[in-house]
Amino acid sequence: xxxxxxxxxxxxxxxxxxxxxxxxxxxxxxxxxxxxxxxxxxxxxxxxxxxxxxxxxxxxxxxxxxxxxxxxxxxxxxxxxxxxxxxxxxxxxxxxxxxxxxxxxxxxxxxxxxxxxxxxxxxxxxxxxxxxxxxxxxxxxxxxxxxxxxxxxxxxxxxxxxxxxxxxxxxxxxxxxxxxxxxxxxxxxxxxxxxxxxxxxxxxxxxxxxxxxxxxxxxxxxxxxxxxxxxxxxxxxxxxxxxxxxxxxxxxxxxxxxxxxxxxxxxx
Numbered sequence: 001x002x003x004x005x006x007x008x009x010x011x012x013x014x015x016x017x018x019x020x021x022x023x024x025x026x027x028x029x030x031x032x033x034x035x036x037x038x039x040x041x042x043x044x045x046x047x048x049x050x051x052x053x054x055x056x057x058x059x060x061x062x063x064x065x066x067x068x069x070x071x072x073x074x075x076x077x078x079x080x081x082x083x084x085x086x087x088x089x090x091x092x093x094x095x096x097x098x099x100x101x102x103x104x105x106x107x108x109x110x111x112x113x114x115x116x117x118x119x120x121x122x123x124x125x126x127x128x129x130x131x132x133x134x135x136x137x138x139x140x141x142x143x144x145x146x147x148x149x150x151x152x153x154x155x156x157x158x159x160x161x162x163x164x165x166x167x168x169x170x171x172x173x174x175x176x177x178x179x180x181x182x183x184x185x186x187x188x189x190x191x192x193x194x195x196x197x198x199x200x201x202x203x204x205x206x207x208x209x210x211x212x213x214x215x216x217x218x219x220x221x222x223x224x225x226x227x228x229x230x231x232x233x234x235x236x237x238x239x240x241x242x243x244x245x246x247x248x249x250x251x252x253x254x255x256x257x258x259x260x261x262x263x264x265x266x267x268x
Contacts, residue, residue: 047073051067053066078092104122136163140156157208180205235265236258
């Protein structure tokens with residue numbers, strides 16, 4: 001082998017850093033050498049979601065593999081910066097450890113935290129101080145726009161609620177949802193696509209607000225509903241095929257009857 005790599009029965013973290021350097025070096029892998037932060041950024045997202053899939057499936061072997069794929073992405077990004085003389089993996093680890101110490105004053109300082117709520121409050125205060133955030137809007141703006149929309153909305157609403165900008169209970173959130181639905185209907189009657197999109201977004205935002213009051217995760221709730229729809233639709237297709245029904249040429253009433261039947265079957 002042209003590259004200086006030691007084959008072992010078991011590898012450690014240092015071996016990972018070494019092989020990433022070799023892969024991007026002259027004589028290494030042409031694909032790896034050509035990659036940039038931007039070219040592989042979507043890979044990072046995909047690998048992260050595969051970790052979530054492994055967690056949801058409670059599959060330890062799958063989780064181990066997918067965590068490795070995420071670590072690969074981190075190592076690649078660090079190597080790109082090392083090549084430019086910016087930072088390396090050790091610099092990332094150093095900054096992370098220092099941040100953990102700073103954001104845990106209830107562990108490494110004189111702040112007291114007797115429960116999870118107090119620990120989170122301590123973390124948030126330390127984070128705001130370290131980032132020099134003097135207002136809650138600055139904390140809200142720090143929530144990445146690149147997050148999934150439902151997740152971002154829920155995080156921002158949660159931060160607004162911390163300074164009292166919130167309904168007293170879920171009733172207010174439900175009333176707001178009904179108000180936004182009426183405004184969406186009005187926008188649809190106007191036929192203005194920009195206005196419709198704006199009002200539709202407000203409806204979704206209001207739904208997320210309700211999920212927060214109900215202590216639900218809006219992303220998880222929508223994922224579960226989508227799974228449920230898929231399961232029932234699959235049953236509708238089975239029933240249609242079993243009875244020789246052409247779904248494409250069927251009326252919505254006929255399809256709705258199949259849907260109700262599939263719903264009963266899946267709930268049994």
